[in-house]
Amino acid sequence: MKAEIIAVGTELLLGQIVNSNAQFLSLELAALGIDVFFQTVVGDNSSRLQQAIEIARSRADVILFTGGIGPTEDDLTKDALAASLGRGLHIDQLAMDHVQRFFDERKIVMTENNRKQALIIDGATPLPNETGLAVGLAFADGGKYYLVLPGPPREMKPMFTGQAKPWLQQHALTGEMPIYSKMLKFAGIGESLLEDKLIDLIRNQSDPTIAPYAKEGEVTVRISTKAPSEREAMQKLEVLETTIQEILPEHMYANIDVPLEQLIVDWMADAGLTLSAAESCTGGLLMESITNIPGSASMFLGGIVCYSNEMKKKLLNVPAALLEGPDAPGAVSREVAEVLADQVRMIADSDFGLSVTGVAGPGYSERKPVGLVFVGLAERGRPTQVYELNLKGTRENIRLRTVKSLLYRLWRRLEERKVDTPLEGSALQ
Amino acid sequence: MKAEIIAVGTELLLGQIVNSNAQFLSLELAALGIDVFFQTVVGDNSSRLQQAIEIARSRADVILFTGGIGPTEDDLTKDALAASLGRGLHIDQLAMDHVQRFFDERKIVMTENNRKQALIIDGATPLPNETGLAVGLAFADGGKYYLVLPGPPREMKPMFTGQAKPWLQQHALTGEMPIYSKMLKFAGIGESLLEDKLIDLIRNQSDPTIAPYAKEGEVTVRISTKAPSEREAMQKLEVLETTIQEILPEHMYANIDVPLEQLIVDWMADAGLTLSAAESCTGGLLMESITNIPGSASMFLGGIVCYSNEMKKKLLNVPAALLEGPDAPGAVSREVAEVLADQVRMIADSDFGLSVTGVAGPGYSERKPVGLVFVGLAERGRPTQVYELNLKGTRENIRLRTVKSLLYRLWRRLEERKVDTPLEGSALQ
Numbered sequence: 001m002k003a004e005i006i007a008v009g010t011e012l013l014l015g016q017i018v019n020s021n022a023q024f025l026s027l028e029l030a031a032l033g034i035d036v037f038f039q040t041v042v043g044d045n046s047s048r049l050q051q052a053i054e055i056a057r058s059r060a061d062v063i064l065f066t067g068g069i070g071p072t073e074d075d076l077t078k079d080a081l082a083a084s085l086g087r088g089l090h091i092d093q094l095a096m097d098h099v100q101r102f103f104d105e106r107k108i109v110m111t112e113n114n115r116k117q118a119l120i121i122d123g124a125t126p127l128p129n130e131t132g133l134a135v136g137l138a139f140a141d142g143g144k145y146y147l148v149l150p151g152p153p154r155e156m157k158p159m160f161t162g163q164a165k166p167w168l169q170q171h172a173l174t175g176e177m178p179i180y181s182k183m184l185k186f187a188g189i190g191e192s193l194l195e196d197k198l199i200d201l202i203r204n205q206s207d208p209t210i211a212p213y214a215k216e217g218e219v220t221v222r223i224s225t226k227a228p229s230e231r232e233a234m235q236k237l238e239v240l241e242t243t244i245q246e247i248l249p250e251h252m253y254a255n256i257d258v259p260l261e262q263l264i265v266d267w268m269a270d271a272g273l274t275l276s277a278a279e280s281c282t283g284g285l286l287m288e289s290i291t292n293i294p295g296s297a298s299m300f301l302g303g304i305v306c307y308s309n310e311m312k313k314k315l316l317n318v319p320a321a322l323l324e325g326p327d328a329p330g331a332v333s334r335e336v337a338e339v340l341a342d343q344v345r346m347i348a349d350s351d352f353g354l355s356v357t358g359v360a361g362p363g364y365s366e367r368k369p370v371g372l373v374f375v376g377l378a379e380r381g382r383p384t385q386v387y388e389l390n391l392k393g394t395r396e397n398i399r400l401r402t403v404k405s406l407l408y409r410l411w412r413r414l415e416e417r418k419v420d421t422p423l424e425g426s427a428l429q
Numbered sequence: 430m431k432a433e434i435i436a437v438g439t440e441l442l443l444g445q446i447v448n449s450n451a452q453f454l455s456l457e458l459a460a461l462g463i464d465v466f467f468q469t470v471v472g473d474n475s476s477r478l479q480q481a482i483e484i485a486r487s488r489a490d491v492i493l494f495t496g497g498i499g500p501t502e503d504d505l506t507k508d509a510l511a512a513s514l515g516r517g518l519h520i521d522q523l524a525m526d527h528v529q530r531f532f533d534e535r536k537i538v539m540t541e542n543n544r545k546q547a548l549i550i551d552g553a554t555p556l557p558n559e560t561g562l563a564v565g566l567a568f569a570d571g572g573k574y575y576l577v578l579p580g581p582p583r584e585m586k587p588m589f590t591g592q593a594k595p596w597l598q599q600h601a602l603t604g605e606m607p608i609y610s611k612m613l614k615f616a617g618i619g620e621s622l623l624e625d626k627l628i629d630l631i632r633n634q635s636d637p638t639i640a641p642y643a644k645e646g647e648v649t650v651r652i653s654t655k656a657p658s659e660r661e662a663m664q665k666l667e668v669l670e671t672t673i674q675e676i677l678p679e680h681m682y683a684n685i686d687v688p689l690e691q692l693i694v695d696w697m698a699d700a701g702l703t704l705s706a707a708e709s710c711t712g713g714l715l716m717e718s719i720t721n722i723p724g725s726a727s728m729f730l731g732g733i734v735c736y737s738n739e740m741k742k743k744l745l746n747v748p749a750a751l752l753e754g755p756d757a758p759g760a761v762s763r764e765v766a767e768v769l770a771d772q773v774r775m776i777a778d779s780d781f782g783l784s785v786t787g788v789a790g791p792g793y794s795e796r797k798p799v800g801l802v803f804v805g806l807a808e809r810g811r812p813t814q815v816y817e818l819n820l821k822g823t824r825e826n827i828r829l830r831t832v833k834s835l836l837y838r839l840w841r842r843l844e845e846r847k848v849d850t851p852l853e854g855s856a857l858q
Contacts, residue, residue: 013465015455016642020447022470027444036442037477041451041468048466055484213445277734283720284713287734291712294791294824302740304733305706305716311731311777315744348740362723395723 001172003029003036004060006052008068008077009151010043021066021149021156028160032168033179033226034062044074046083053084061144062172064164067151069134071113077148078119078137085141088122091115095126095135102133121148127163131155138167145172180233181224183257184244188408191219197247201240208240218260218404253411260407261293267414268299268352275410276348277303278316278340280331280357281373286403301348306340316343330366332357334374337386341376352413353378354406360395371398375406377413385409430601432458432465433489435481437497437506438580439472450495450578450585457589459640461597462608462655463491473503475512482513490573491601493593496580498563500542506577507548507566514570517551520544524555524564531562550577556592560584567596574601609662610653612686613673617837620648626676630669637669647689647833682840689836690722696843697728697781704839705777706732707745707769709760709786710802715832730777735769745772759795761786763803766815770805781842782807783835789824800827804835806842814838 005022012019022039029036037060042052049068056063068077082089095118103110117134120126124146127136132155137148147164149156169178186194195202195212198221202210208225223240227233245252253260268275279286284305290296304315309331312318318339322328329335337357345353358373359365371391378384389405391398434451441448451468458465466489471481478497485492497506511518524547532539546563549555553575556565561584566577576593578585598607615623624631624641627650631639637654652669656662674681682689697704708715713734719725733744738760741747747768751757758764766786774782787802788794800820807813818834820827 011642012452013455013468014459014640015452015457015465016640018447018449018452019468023441023444023447025444026442030443036444037472037474038481039442039448039468039470043466045466051488052467059480211443211445213440279713282717283725283729284708284716284732284734285720287713288711288717291714291734291736292825292828296712297736297794300712300736302734302736302744303713304744305713305720305731307720307726307729307731308777314776315731315733347743348737365726396721399721 001034001062001176002060003034003062003064004038004040004056005036005064005066006049006056007039007041007066007151008044008049009041010045010074012041012067013043020153021151024153024157025064025066025160028165029062029064031179031181031222031224032165032173033176033224034168034173044068044076046076046080049076049080050084053081057084057144062147062168063144064147064149066149066156069117069136069148069150071111071116071134073113075116075134078121081146081148082121085121087141089119090122091118092120092126092135093118095120095128098128098135099133124148125167127159127167129155129159130162131158136164138164138171140171177226177228178233179224179226180230180237181222182237182241182255184221184223184241184252185254185256185258185260186219186221186248186251187253187260187404187411189219189248189251194219194221194248194251198244201243201247208236210240210244220257250412253408259293260404260411261289264407264411264414265290265293265296265299269295273352273414274299274301274348274350275352275354276301276344276350277354277356278344279303279305279355280307280312280340281360282356282358282399282402283307285399286354286356286406289403289407301350303344303348303354312336312340316340316347318343330368332359332366332368332372332374334386334388337374337376338378338384341378341384341386345378345380351380352410354410356402356406358389358398358402360398360402362395373398373402375402375409377406377409379413385413430463430491430605431489432463432491432493433467433469433485434465434493434495435478435485436468436470436495436580437473437478438470439474439503441470441496442472450580450582453582453586454493454495454589457594458491458493460608460610460651460653461594461602462605462653463597463602473497473505475505475509478505478509479513482510486513486573491576491597492573493576493578495578495585498546498565498577498579500540500545500563502542504545504563507550510575510577511550514550516570518548519551520547521549521555521564522547524549524557527557527564528562553577554596556588556596558584558588559591560587565593567593567600569600606655606657607662608653608655609659609666610651611666611670611684613650613652613670613681614683614685614687614689615648615650615677615680616682616689616833616840618648618677618680623648623650623677623680627673630672630676637665639669639673649686679841682837688722689833689840690718693836693840693843694719694722694725694728698724702781702843703728703730703777703779704781704783705730705773705779706783706785707773708732708734708784709736709741709769710789711785711787711828711831712736714828715783715785715835718832718836730779732773732777732783741765741769745769745776747772759797761788761795761797761801761803763815763817766803766805767807767813770807770813770815774807774809780809781839783839785831785835787818787827787831789827789831791824802827802831804831804838806835806838808842814842 124137124139306312340355355376361370373389553566553568735741769784784805790799802818
């Protein structure tokens with residue numbers, strides 16, 4: 001089954017926004033076993049939109065539209081599609097009530113153009129919009145399946161997941177075996193090295209299929225298979241998962257789509273363990289990544305960004321002898337990383353303390369090369385570990401990869417602790 | 430002049446990456462006065478790619494390709510385009526030398542498939558790849574203009590800006606008046622309010638044109654005009670710029686495309702002023718935004734993430750009476766924001782101290798609503814200012830908008846100081 005995604009909106013053609021809807025829908029359709037062969041972007045122009053519809057009908061079985069279903073004159077998607085298929089349009093009463101209620105609740109008079117948001121094509125199934133006003137729609141015509149979704153991602157995503165996807169499964173995918181996927185998540189390894197390790201599996205893949213991809217310092221491998229039942233699919237997927245885990249025993253941290261920070265926050269919060277951090281070259285990025293996770297307040301106590309040497313001495317008791325003088329190791333050193341991790345852990349009285357000191361660039365510092373970073377991991381009652389990183393890339397990249405690398409070290413240590421003290425994670429407090 | 434952008438790559442159709450190249454090129458082409466009418470994404474498949482080329486030739490004057498010019502068997506763009514136009518391919522010797530040198534310098538044996546990266550279509554102008562290996566190309570055929578660019582943005586962007594854009598200007602835009610643009614940057618105001626204030630200008634625009642767009646808490650307005658000379662264009666643009674500035678006198682912070690953090694870092698560094706910060710609910714995001722700017726080390730000293738009340742008391746001397754007890758104002762309060770800003774400024778001995786305390790959600794804290802945030806601005810020798818924010822949105826949104834709002838306050842204060850002490854910005858140290 002072949003699909004085409006048509007995003008409608010002049011703002012996309014002007015480059016004002018990026019077509020993230022196409023990415024979301026492509027991922028979702030791939031997971032349903034539907035092949036996306038084309039993504040098209042067209043502006044708010046009726047004749048060009050109808051032209052795009054004609055082309056899509058000639059080459060796809062499923063055509064998904066995003067955008068162009070709001071209240072303004074520029075919103076043309078439903079009209080163009082109806083015209084193209086020779087169908088009429090009518091107001092859907094439930095959708096109209098939903099729009100009217102929105103204005104009533106806010107005590108605003110509804111302007112006439114808002115009625116447009118309740119329009120559906122004759123014969124189509126309305127897809128209620130739970131996070132917005134414009135109703136979506138789904139229908140089959142001449143052996144093709146059409147889905148019309150809103151443009152704003154916060155309306156489009158829940159409508160797809162909650163309504164359009166089940167509709168597709170019931171109507172378009174009835175004869176086909178469903179597809180099942182697992183997301184395997186990796187840390188502490190780059191995409192190219194991971195691909196290298198899995199190259200034989202990737203080259204010889206048939207069923208299940210393997211697709212690795214990298215995003216913001218993490219690598220994800222999606223494994224997928226078609227099967228008559230979930231049980232059979234999971235059996236096949238687990239065999240491959242085990243094989244992959246055996247090839248990369250240290251790096252796979254989850255078999256669901258979850259960021260590493262989330263696992264760390266959840267597990268430390270459950271175990272009653274606490275964390276603090278002292279950051280130099282990452283300047284707050286490490287703490288920001290952790291506190292970005294809801295619930296982090298119960299395990300993350302706080303920390304210090306010690307960008308200047310003065311702050312290192314004053315707030316983190318780094319001895320001047322380590323920082324200054326011709327023979328001093330300097331701020332970017334194994335010694336300073338150790339003091340920073342130790343001190344911040346003691347100051348915060350936390351179970352773990354993390355530290356970072358390094359050269360993020362551009363330009364070297366202390367005659368040390370860009371990309372040289374030391375990260376420290378202090379733990380109550382155990383010797384502090386320091387790791388040296390030699391990273392390449394832009395300032396942004398070096399900072400991001402430093403953070404991911406240190407979180408990976410923390411996660412590995414938490415995993416070891418689970419083995420050491422499986423039933424009393426909080427006992428060491 | 431009408432353009433179409435064709436992005437080639439199965440990874441786009443699988444949703445593994447978002448088509449940010451199309452956004453970049455659309456923005457660039459709009460700035461050249463070229464209308465992008467379609468963006469197309471097609472996979473690494475020769476017949477579907479040729480089909481997309483045929484369609485684009487029927488509806489566009491300029492066709493830009495990104496991706497599919499690497500060394501693997503899946504890289505088909507040049508072959509498909511050559512076949513479609515009935516042209517041949519040959520190795521460009523300079524491009525081949527560039528590829529060969531890359532391997533020689535790394536003392537790696539070049540495999541035969543890398544020769545493919547030096548291929549160009551007969552009659553095309555090679556576009557050297559300064560940040561990668563695959564050569565791009567540009568040519569005219571039958572009144573149409575073709576540009577073939579690499580897929581990785583870090584190769585595509587410099588090749589477009591440095592080579593493809595001048596080529597277009599020389600070959601495709603000769604008869605047309607060049608277009609000139611200015612980017613006006615705004616802070617401390619949302620996109621919808623800004624649009625509201627400029628609605629009459631936007632509705633009645635003809636020449637220059639006005640295009641507002643929002644990105645990560647900042648709003649940009651691009652104003653553009655066509656003119657025979659830069660001098661004439663700038664005169665027209667400056668009239669409109671002045672009008673816009675008069676409508677929004679407090680919010681326009683630059684007339685070049687620069688983030689607010691950059692202005693703050695550069696100006697404080699030049700003036701010899703220093704900064705520190707104490708963050709609660711933003712958890713490091715404020716400091717991360719500042720330290721993300723190269724050169725921030727010369728003005729940003731450091732700061733404290735005081736996520737827990739213990740850290741607020743211990744590191745920032747917040748009196749327990751403010752935090753605890755039935756009548757205490759609590760951590761999320763005007764009083765605590767003031768102490769945090771004062772204290773961090775004194776501890777760091779910096780000219781300015783910033784603070785944040787609030788409820789980023791999800792879930793309220795201290796019975797205070799999600800989105801209530803207090804930000805503080807302490808300055809050596811002046812009373813500390815505290816501002817109350819009432820923000821809506823997700824946790825991520827609230828954190829981001831808090832940071833932008835506080836940076837906006839700091840920028841406003843720096844502007845005031847420039848007026849107070851125009852020639853001795855560092856005199857108050």
